Each structure stands twice: as structure tokens, then as C-alpha cells.
Amino acid sequence: MLTRRAALLSAVSVPLLSAVASAQQYPSRAVRIIVPFSAGAPDTVARIIGQQLSTQMGQPVIIENRPGANGVTGTNEVAKAPPDGHTLLVVSSSFAVNPSIYRKLPYDPLHDLEPVTAICATEGYILVVHPSVPAKTLQELIALARDPNSTLSYGSPGVGNTLHLVAALLNARAGTNMAHVPYRGAGPAINDLIGGQIQVMFVTPPLALQHILSGQLRPLAYTNARRAAFLPDVPTMEEAGMPGFVLDGGWYGLFAPAHTPGDIVARLYREVQAALASGEVRDRFAPLGLDPIGTSPAEFKPFVAAQIKSFAEQVRLAKIEPQ
Numbered sequence: 001m002l003t004r005r006a007a008l009l010s011a012v013s014v015p016l017l018s019a020v021a022s023a024q025q026y027p028s029r030a031v032r033i034i035v036p037f038s039a040g041a042p043d044t045v046a047r048i049i050g051q052q053l054s055t056q057m058g059q060p061v062i063i064e065n066r067p068g069a070n071g072v073t074g075t076n077e078v079a080k081a082p083p084d085g086h087t088l089l090v091v092s093s094s095f096a097v098n099p100s101i102y103r104k105l106p107y108d109p110l111h112d113l114e115p116v117t118a119i120c121a122t123e124g125y126i127l128v129v130h131p132s133v134p135a136k137t138l139q140e141l142i143a144l145a146r147d148p149n150s151t152l153s154y155g156s157p158g159v160g161n162t163l164h165l166v167a168a169l170l171n172a173r174a175g176t177n178m179a180h181v182p183y184r185g186a187g188p189a190i191n192d193l194i195g196g197q198i199q200v201m202f203v204t205p206p207l208a209l210q211h212i213l214s215g216q217l218r219p220l221a222y223t224n225a226r227r228a229a230f231l232p233d234v235p236t237m238e239e240a241g242m243p244g245f246v247l248d249g250g251w252y253g254l255f256a257p258a259h260t261p262g263d264i265v266a267r268l269y270r271e272v273q274a275a276l277a278s279g280e281v282r283d284r285f286a287p288l289g290l291d292p293i294g295t296s297p298a299e300f301k302p303f304v305a306a307q308i309k310s311f312a313e314q315v316r317l318a319k320i321e322p323q
Helices: 002-025 041-057 069-079 094-101 138-146 162-174 186-195 205-213 262-277 279-288 297-318
Strands: 031-035 061-065 087-092 113-121 126-129 153-156 179-182 200-203 218-222 251-257
Touching (some): 041 061, 041 087, 041 113, 041 205, 041 279, 069 113, 087 094, 087 113, 094 297, 113 262, 113 297, 138 162, 138 218, 153 162, 153 186, 162 297, 186 200, 205 279, 251 262, 262 279, 262 297
Parallel strands (some): 031 061
Antiparallel strands (some): 087 251, 113 251
């Protein structure tokens, strides 16, 4: 009996010891961060934070773009990856929109991925138009878009992206009929906006601030409750005549595959915290309108669940039909 009990204890302890040993040795090779979008804010965040993590952890951190289906393709790749901390996900808050946009996801967002930390956020979205659009204010844009002969179209990085959602909310609230043109990522969308192929778009500061400051795009309004410090002359949506239209600009988070050892998740969280405290990262975030966060895994996990519920209501209000 004692021999059998010892054997059982040994069988249980070996995996535990192995997990502890792997956590202590982590990372033992290059770390891949999957960004499930092409060029855009999530990619920018991943590259800034990844460079600093590589310096801190002593291993290469490789950023790989896997665009498709508003982030679903790349997210699914991470969900199916070995849970050893060497394949990670940096994604925008569109992660929390997708459960309401797609009737069936290839992964469970609350069980197949482990939330590590919210890296950073933007305070609001900026409503911009191509300079050829005659509207100089939000109300002038709404008047143009209500015209039955209007050919105004707005772009987004894809169906269900947060930039699609906020524009659809404006369409629903203002009674306009701007056509949605989805793209495979924010980069192609912003390029066509600058080129005039589409006329309207809600954008994040990292995506478009340089184009606004250069005059390539005209800002009309900002979705936060207060004006942006980097665009002090641009009114809020409420100031521009849309009472109650207040939206934060979304967050960017780090996830690992489910069942990643707790010690590795904790290590990643500490490393991101240290990266966000570094002058190098803060100096690169500031001009892009990115606010460092660094929430703990214990805080981030219920936040993600709450965001999924919140976005479900916004999708309903925007009248977006699930695909």
C-alpha cells in the first residue's frame, strides 16, 4: 500500500515539478507575438512592447501578423498553440466584439485564452473625413449623409471591428445611410481614406494622428467625454451635437493560450509592467495617444468578460447582424 501511494505521489509531483522548472527557465527560446491584424494600432503596440520585452527577457520577441476575419484567424492560432508562453497574442478590444458579430467562433474567448494584462488604451476615437468632403462640422456631415443621393462611405478594418461598431452607432443614432466598406486591416482602410476612395472613418490616434496633423485628414469630433490634449480644437461628439455619444477608444491586451502555467503568466505580467514603466516605451506611446495600463491577470480577466457583455449591447444598438 505504501509503495503504491508513493508511486501515486510521484506521478503527481513529476508534472508539478516539471511545470515549475519550465516556468523558471522561461523563455527558453524566441517568443512569438501574433497580431491578428495587418498594420495598425495593435501592430504598433505589439512592436513597441515586444522590443522592450526582448531586451528585458534576453530572448528575441518576434511579431507576426495574421490578419483575417476581424482578428479571428490569428486569435485562433494562439488559442490552439502549446501553452508554454512562447506564442502570445496582442489584440485590440475587437476581441470582445467578435462574440457578438460571429455566430460561431472557432475558439471560446473566455476559456481558450488566458488574459495576461491590458497593455494600454486610447481615450477616444476621432471622427475624420477626407478633405474633399465639404463638411467642416459633425452636423454638416450628418446633413450630407442624410441626403437620399448621398454616396458617402465609411471604412473600417473589418466587420465587427470597434471602428466599424462606432461608425455604425453613429449611422443608427443620426439616421444617416453611409455605406460601410470593410477592409482587411486598418492600414488598407486608412490608405484608401487618404486617397479619397472612402470619405469617412472613425480612427484611433496611433492610426491617424500623423495624417491629421499633416492635413491629409480633417478631424470633426472626438468620442471621449473631454477633448483630446493632442487635438484641443476638436470638439467632443457631445459638443458637436450628439448628446450621450461618449465612447472610450478601446484597449490593447496581451493573451496566452489557456492552461499556460500560472508562473509564466505572472512573469509575463511583471515583464509588461516593467516595460510600461520604462522611459523608452512611455516616450513612444505618448505621441500616439496611448495610455499605459498594466492591469494584473486577476483584474484583466473579469474586465474582458464584462467587455464582451457591453459590446453585445452596442452591437444590438448599432443594428449589426451577426455573420
